Amino acid sequence: MNPGGTQRPRAAVVLTGSELVTGVIVDANGPWLARELTTLGFEVVHLLGVGDRPDDLAAALRYCAAAGCVLVVTSGGLGPTADDLTGEIVAAFAGVELEIDDALQERIAAIVSRFPRIDQDPAARDAGIRKQAFVPRGAVVLEPVGTAPGLVVSADDGPVVVVLPGPPRELTGMWPAALASPPMQALLATVPPAHGRLLRYYGLYEAEVAATLRALEQECDLSGVEVTTCLRRSELEVDLRPQPGAEDAARWLAAELVSRHANRLVSADGTSTDELLARTLLDRGLTVATAESCTGGLLAGRLVDRPGSSAYVQGGVVSYSNAAKTALLGVPAEMIEEHGAVSPEVARAMADGARAALDADVGIGITGVAGPDGGTAAKPVGYVCLCVTTASGVVLARDRRLPGGRADVRDRSVDAGMHMLLRVVTGLR
Amino acid sequence: MNPGGTQRPRAAVVLTGSELVTGVIVDANGPWLARELTTLGFEVVHLLGVGDRPDDLAAALRYCAAAGCVLVVTSGGLGPTADDLTGEIVAAFAGVELEIDDALQERIAAIVSRFPRIDQDPAARDAGIRKQAFVPRGAVVLEPVGTAPGLVVSADDGPVVVVLPGPPRELTGMWPAALASPPMQALLATVPPAHGRLLRYYGLYEAEVAATLRALEQECDLSGVEVTTCLRRSELEVDLRPQPGAEDAARWLAAELVSRHANRLVSADGTSTDELLARTLLDRGLTVATAESCTGGLLAGRLVDRPGSSAYVQGGVVSYSNAAKTALLGVPAEMIEEHGAVSPEVARAMADGARAALDADVGIGITGVAGPDGGTAAKPVGYVCLCVTTASGVVLARDRRLPGGRADVRDRSVDAGMHMLLRVVTGLR
Numbered sequence: 011m012n013p014g015g016t017q018r019p020r021a022a023v024v025l026t027g028s029e030l031v032t033g034v035i036v037d038a039n040g041p042w043l044a045r046e047l048t049t050l051g052f053e054v055v056h057l058l059g060v061g062d063r064p065d066d067l068a069a070a071l072r073y074c075a076a077a078g079c080v081l082v083v084t085s086g087g088l089g090p091t092a093d094d095l096t097g098e099i100v101a102a103f104a105g106v107e108l109e110i111d112d113a114l115q116e117r118i119a120a121i122v123s124r125f126p127r128i129d130q131d132p133a134a135r136d137a138g139i140r141k142q143a144f145v146p147r148g149a150v151v152l153e154p155v156g157t158a159p160g161l162v163v164s165a166d167d168g169p170v171v172v173v174l175p176g177p178p179r180e181l182t183g184m185w186p187a188a189l190a191s192p193p194m195q196a197l198l199a200t201v202p203p204a205h206g207r208l209l210r211y212y213g214l215y216e217a218e219v220a221a222t223l224r225a226l227e228q229e230c231d232l233s234g235v236e237v238t239t240c241l242r243r244s245e246l247e248v249d250l251r252p253q254p255g256a257e258d259a260a261r262w263l264a265a266e267l268v269s270r271h272a273n274r275l276v277s278a279d280g281t282s283t284d285e286l287l288a289r290t291l292l293d294r295g296l297t298v299a300t301a302e303s304c305t306g307g308l309l310a311g312r313l314v315d316r317p318g319s320s321a322y323v324q325g326g327v328v329s330y331s332n333a334a335k336t337a338l339l340g341v342p343a344e345m346i347e348e349h350g351a352v353s354p355e356v357a358r359a360m361a362d363g364a365r366a367a368l369d370a371d372v373g374i375g376i377t378g379v380a381g382p383d384g385g386t387a388a389k390p391v392g393y394v395c396l397c398v399t400t401a402s403g404v405v406l407a408r409d410r411r412l413p414g415g416r417a418d419v420r421d422r423s424v425d426a427g428m429h430m431l432l433r434v435v436t437g438l439r
Numbered sequence: 440m441n442p443g444g445t446q447r448p449r450a451a452v453v454l455t456g457s458e459l460v461t462g463v464i465v466d467a468n469g470p471w472l473a474r475e476l477t478t479l480g481f482e483v484v485h486l487l488g489v490g491d492r493p494d495d496l497a498a499a500l501r502y503c504a505a506a507g508c509v510l511v512v513t514s515g516g517l518g519p520t521a522d523d524l525t526g527e528i529v530a531a532f533a534g535v536e537l538e539i540d541d542a543l544q545e546r547i548a549a550i551v552s553r554f555p556r557i558d559q560d561p562a563a564r565d566a567g568i569r570k571q572a573f574v575p576r577g578a579v580v581l582e583p584v585g586t587a588p589g590l591v592v593s594a595d596d597g598p599v600v601v602v603l604p605g606p607p608r609e610l611t612g613m614w615p616a617a618l619a620s621p622p623m624q625a626l627l628a629t630v631p632p633a634h635g636r637l638l639r640y641y642g643l644y645e646a647e648v649a650a651t652l653r654a655l656e657q658e659c660d661l662s663g664v665e666v667t668t669c670l671r672r673s674e675l676e677v678d679l680r681p682q683p684g685a686e687d688a689a690r691w692l693a694a695e696l697v698s699r700h701a702n703r704l705v706s707a708d709g710t711s712t713d714e715l716l717a718r719t720l721l722d723r724g725l726t727v728a729t730a731e732s733c734t735g736g737l738l739a740g741r742l743v744d745r746p747g748s749s750a751y752v753q754g755g756v757v758s759y760s761n762a763a764k765t766a767l768l769g770v771p772a773e774m775i776e777e778h779g780a781v782s783p784e785v786a787r788a789m790a791d792g793a794r795a796a797l798d799a800d801v802g803i804g805i806t807g808v809a810g811p812d813g814g815t816a817a818k819p820v821g822y823v824c825l826c827v828t829t830a831s832g833v834v835l836a837r838d839r840r841l842p843g844g845r846a847d848v849r850d851r852s853v854d855a856g857m858h859m860l861l862r863v864v865t866g867l868r
Binding site for chain 1: 458470473475489563653729752756759767
């Protein structure tokens, strides 16, 4: 469902840097800014990456303006060296001169003086500081988070251009100041609230959502609600974004989707599986231990990814070899011989062994064939056995045939393990 | 160093999908395609993300053509539903009609029939198959890797447009066929080889490279060599790309950079640390075991990330609690009491314990304060102790104060551990 005529103010994100267009780096700023702008109620129409070439950046700005964008956010190109040209090009785009800001120059110099000077020529350093203190006339200066200041530039009859530095920490750190600037405040006053909703499912197919949407369209006009589905971490995220005026339709649609696929719903407000699992373990005072073979520590790594996880993660064992399964987890060698290292029996013994070795309430065992080698007719690549056991005798076991290559099988095994843990601990009293 | 006038054929990547411009997903296709195109010798000038809106995609194609691109690669929008419009829009852009390809329709139907039919309306399914079999007249069809075929479309006086599906596995799987298509072969014949070089360093600062470059510019004209530096996994990647005619200058520059910073060079041909470590372990018949606290299994996960790693990874222990350090790794409780769980002594005992418990030649122990809590004046957040020990008595220990937040500290600890392992196993005979 894609509303033909969009009614939301349009915005664009322009990312600069040769490392983007040569594929040296996967950019995190673009998605971050796109999500921020969408949440604020803008319609992000373009996300552009351009190299450090002045003409290409100028062309990108003109393109965004021609596409009807009232806001363009740029990242990168604010450094001290001569090929960092964003400020100059944005000034030319807005039709204003660059002027030196003496007070800003002093503030940048003070910041730079606190950094260790690595092999750097003082003349080059001073030239860099001076360059960074040139500001388009009338622009709002955003104080440096690193060493580079940001800018908010309003062009007559053109978009507001917010100019941010490239390092993600600096960009996200400067964003609140950009939002608070008078030109952004004036613009935001004209933006209708987003009223977006994110539903999270596990085990639901996109085609099922599509079928439900087709049925619901017979009951209600949903043309004003943009629905985007996205598979991430084996979950289906269903993102609902109403055009202004379609908020009620979006609310109704969300309620219907929640109730029609309730058995596979993870959260109705976008809360992540990791967050839900952490909260539940903490609320119930439970601890968890892992025993991993094919996933090689990835599940443990995901569990301890959260601050404060030491309160509920006891630890884990990566038992890649059979000897480790026996020595560290107490899996009987005969069991491995009889059923194979990849078997429901061994997965369960690993879960029990992890619980015992690490003195935890809940244990999980994962053993599988991640490939590319090691598959057989009976146990092909992608065959994974998972088991969660608890001190109180609960056992949840699954044998899965997971699709994809080695990395896919491992990632999907971790995803499956997270959902099995969530299911078990949610059921425990 | 950024050559003002570019002499390489220009290319662009256009990614479609609302999930991109709302920030729901971080795109992997863009960087992957950008790197492929750069390696082939194109100059990628723009990377564009657009929503599923026909006008915006058409505008993006015109923009790339206006920017002088001889090649545009698109991803996404080839699905069976009505809002997947890339084929139609590319046909209109190239000024040709869409025609049904009956044989293709049958092949797609055969593929779809192998998928489980989930709740899907047969009429909708058949309409979807038919839609996917419409092909711009004269286009080369790329056989489906999933269910959607790709396209190579040549516009008169316009760029070659390669149309690929959005799922990364399908996109990368279809790429060789796209390259082999007659329009791409004709285009590639006009592209000068890239002659790019990637130098990989650990422990080298960008400012040091910049200083070296300034010095070398006095000795040789380097204006034809584009140098991009990128920090990734704590390593500094220095990417050298010559314009046609500047190949010798690039070769000289690479040799100088290698020799001037030889002590921190990881590889002179871009080979990854993971690959070097795996090769060395295999070559020397050595096995490794891990004991992780603050990194919670991430190092083990990274080691077993490679196919065939079971030949040299014995396994690991994630000893998040002190009890686990003692029970599974034999770290004396008194040692933890005396020196603290985060101490050089415990890191070494963990390395030895992992080696013993898992019967490995090389052990590594990592214990640290990842934060955000748990820091003290003596052991602040970011303080990490690492130790590698071997059966033959080699010990390499490091205490580091790593910057950044929890995720940064953990990632940098894993990076440091990988480099310490590489250093030790490279030195072992």
